[in-house]
Amino acid sequence: MKALCSCMRFVALVLILNLFFQASYQLTELQVCNLCGGIILNSSAVGQFCFFSAGRIDGRCCLRNDTTNDPEHIIGLDLSNCSLTCVQDLQGASTAFMIDLSFNPIVNISDTAFQGFNKLNYMILPQNIDCPGSNTSWEKVEIKKGNRHCEGQRNMCNETGQLSMNCPENSLCAPFGPGFFECSCAENFRGYKCLREGEFPALQVFGPLAASTVVISVLLWATQRPPQGQRYTGSSRAL
Numbered sequence: 361m362k363a364l365c366s367c368m369r370f371v372a373l374v375l376i377l378n379l380f381f382q383a384s385y386q387l388t389e390l391q392v393c394n395l396c397g398g399i400i401l402n403s404s405a406v407g408q409f410c411f412f413s414a415g416r417i418d419g420r421c422c423l424r425n426d427t428t429n430d431p432e433h434i435i436g437l438d439l440s441n442c443s444l445t446c447v448q449d450l451q452g453a454s455t456a457f458m459i460d461l462s463f464n465p466i467v468n469i470s471d472t473a474f475q476g477f478n479k480l481n482y483m484i485l486p487q488n489i490d491c492p493g494s495n496t497s498w499e500k501v502e503i504k505k506g507n508r509h510c511e512g513q514r515n516m517c518n519e520t521g522q523l524s525m526n527c528p529e530n531s532l533c534a535p536f537g538p539g540f541f542e543c544s545c546a547e548n549f550r551g552y553k554c555l556r557e558g559e560f561p562a563l564q565v566f567g568p569l570a571a572s573t574v575v576i577s578v579l580l581w582a583t584q585r586p587p588q589g590q591r592y593t594g595s596s597r598a599l
């Protein structure tokens with residue numbers, strides 16, 4: 361199973377891949393829900409959350425569709441007591457509000473494991489593991505009964521959707537999971553750090569410094585993404 365990884369080998373790869381092909385290196389919802397046996401117990405934190413959210417339990421997941429047209433998505437994930445030693449790829453659960461990873465012999469959580477988990481608002485971790493994005497990314501961090509509880513994801517942008525100090529000029533900042541923010545070019549701006557105004561042929565204007573990175577991303581955008589505004593992700597710790 362991918363999430364039971366040998367961390368070292370994959371971390372560098374994941375850091376690079378996560379930035380560019382978020383779509384291709386992921387566990388699907390189904391895989392995440394069946395990462396280990398058993399189903400969510402009604403008495404557990406995620407079980408209670410699921411009950412009060414009128415969700416449906418499937419394996420280790422609580423699923424719900426918000427409107428009849430929406431596909432069901434994961435709102436809670438309970439991977440407690442799953443013998444996980446390493447967590448790096450739970451992207452199938454990126455819509456979750458609550459994730460429980462308690463009672464696992466976790467030694468390492470990938471820095472980007474929860475990138476894009478915008479709704480994540482409650483995490484339970486083994487006591488020895490820090491909250492993703494560190495304490496500063498959460499409203500409240502508490503140790504209770506030998507577990508670490510991370511509550512209330514902080515918005516890393518000053519004001520969502522506004523021009524922000526965190527993002528390059530001409531770009532808008534949006535939350536992108538605990539400790540992360542995402543910058544997308546404001547309307548009419550494009551290119552590296554959104555410095556160009558209007559449409560332009562991408563490859564001709566990228567500076568040599570950024571060329572290798574940018575070429576890869578352009579190729580991947582061309583093959584993997586619908587053509588839309590260009591985006592950057594950042595971590596509060598990296599700045």
Ligand SMILES: *[C@@H]1O[C@H](CO)[C@@H](O)[C@H](O)[C@H]1NC(C)=O
Pocket residue numbers: 367368371467468469
């Ligand atoms: C976790 O993984 C990172 C990156 O590979 C590594 O630097 C760090 O030493 C690891 N920590 C532990 C406790 O294994």
Ligand SMILES: *[C@@H]1O[C@H](CO)[C@@H](O)[C@H](O)[C@H]1NC(C)=O
Pocket residue numbers: 402408411
């Ligand atoms: C689950 O827990 C809720 C609230 O504690 C309770 O009302 C409900 O009957 C329980 N459901 C089952 C199937 O035990």
Ligand SMILES: *[C@@H]1O[C@H](CO)[C@@H](O)[C@H](O)[C@H]1NC(C)=O
Pocket residue numbers: 425426427428429430
């Ligand atoms: C979820 O979607 C199914 C169809 O896929 C629908 O029958 C069901 O009523 C929906 N549930 C909610 C809560 O909207």
Ligand SMILES: *[C@@H]1O[C@H](CO)[C@@H](O)[C@H](O)[C@H]1NC(C)=O
Pocket residue numbers: 441463
């Ligand atoms: C974890 O699972 C084992 C066996 O499946 C069980 O005996 C143990 O009580 C569980 N521990 C917790 C804290 O739920």
Ligand SMILES: *[C@@H]1O[C@H](CO)[C@@H](O)[C@H](O)[C@H]1NC(C)=O
Pocket residue numbers: 490494495501502503
């Ligand atoms: C985070 O908060 C917890 C609980 O308040 C505290 O025990 C821990 O030392 C803090 N960690 C850091 C890195 O500040």
Ligand SMILES: *[C@@H]1O[C@H](CO)[C@@H](O)[C@H](O)[C@H]1NC(C)=O
Pocket residue numbers: 518525
């Ligand atoms: C927004 O960011 C600036 C610069 O980092 C800071 O001075 C200001 O206090 C922040 N505003 C809010 C509401 O956090």
